[in-house]
Amino acid sequence: MLINRRTFSTLLAGAALSLVANRGMAAPAPVKARNIVLVHGLFADGSCWSEVIARLQATGLNCTAVQNPLTTLEEAVDSAERVLDRQDGPTVLVGHSFSGMIVTEAGIHPNVSALVYVAARAPAAGEDYAALAKTYPTPPATAGIIFDGDEGRLSEEAFLRDFGGDLPEAKAKVLYAVQQPFNKALLAGKTKNAAWQDKPSFYAVSLEDRTINPDLQRFMAKRMGAKTEELKASHLSLISQPDKITQLILEAAGQIHR
Numbered sequence: 001m002l003i004n005r006r007t008f009s010t011l012l013a014g015a016a017l018s019l020v021a022n023r024g025m026a027a028p029a030p031v032k033a034r035n036i037v038l039v040h041g042l043f044a045d046g047s048c049w050s051e052v053i054a055r056l057q058a059t060g061l062n063c064t065a066v067q068n069p070l071t072t073l074e075e076a077v078d079s080a081e082r083v084l085d086r087q088d089g090p091t092v093l094v095g096h097s098f099s100g101m102i103v104t105e106a107g108i109h110p111n112v113s114a115l116v117y118v119a120a121r122a123p124a125a126g127e128d129y130a131a132l133a134k135t136y137p138t139p140p141a142t143a144g145i146i147f148d149g150d151e152g153r154l155s156e157e158a159f160l161r162d163f164g165g166d167l168p169e170a171k172a173k174v175l176y177a178v179q180q181p182f183n184k185a186l187l188a189g190k191t192k193n194a195a196w197q198d199k200p201s202f203y204a205v206s207l208e209d210r211t212i213n214p215d216l217q218r219f220m221a222k223r224m225g226a227k228t229e230e231l232k233a234s235h236l237s238l239i240s241q242p243d244k245i246t247q248l249i250l251e252a253a254g255q256i257h258r
Contacts, residue, residue: 073189
């Protein structure tokens with residue numbers, strides 16, 4: 001019997017949710033946290049969190065943006081873990097885009113009290129994310145990746161149209177100028193753990209995303225049983241809608257209840 005891609009993904013989601021339920025692994029409510037650690041993904045650097053950080057700091061929270069080296073998954077996870085080691089008490093770990101891989105792996109750190117995914121990858125332990133993504137239509141931004149040997153970056157046209165399509169052009173061009181190239185080896189990494197199986201998880205889906213398919217985002221959010229917020233936003237909702245992303249992080253930190 002032939003199964004189309006969408007049906008296959010729906011079956012996977014149902015199976016994963018059933019597995020969590022059967023194991024009795026429903027994540028507890030988040031504890032109150034005063035520390036927020038934020039990780040950036042591809043085509044960016046730590047400054048992409050500036051709008052959200054300013055809002056979180058205004059509430060008295062301690063924020064740190066990890067400078068993801070974008071070399072290998074192991075080195076990227078190490079960079080996040082070093083920051084997590086420095087946190088004093090419960091910490092919300094937040095990831096955008098590719099860094100959902102890092103959140104999923106590093107999220108098992110004992111200081112992490114909750115996870116927040118912003119239009120982010122959220123693989124299962126050992127899962128081939130590329131294979132999962134291929135069960136959905138390929139997003140337009142993929143065609144805009146330019147490689148110089150093993151180093152990849154997004155073209156300016158693709159960045160403005162497919163990565164930050166709901167940002168003012170002048171602002172998007174500044175972000176394009178500071179994007180950090182990634183190494184091909186980074187894309188080959190697989191997570192060994194899935195922290196979302198045990199910890200409270202939150203997911204912001206970008207409905208107008210042209211970098212990660214919105215239906216794939218929905219699938220991953222549903223599979224992890226995350227508290228989900230759907231935003232009419234591009235892939236860069238953390239910049240175009242920082243108030244909404246801040247609210248979701250505050251909820252994960254137990255600072256507000258909705």
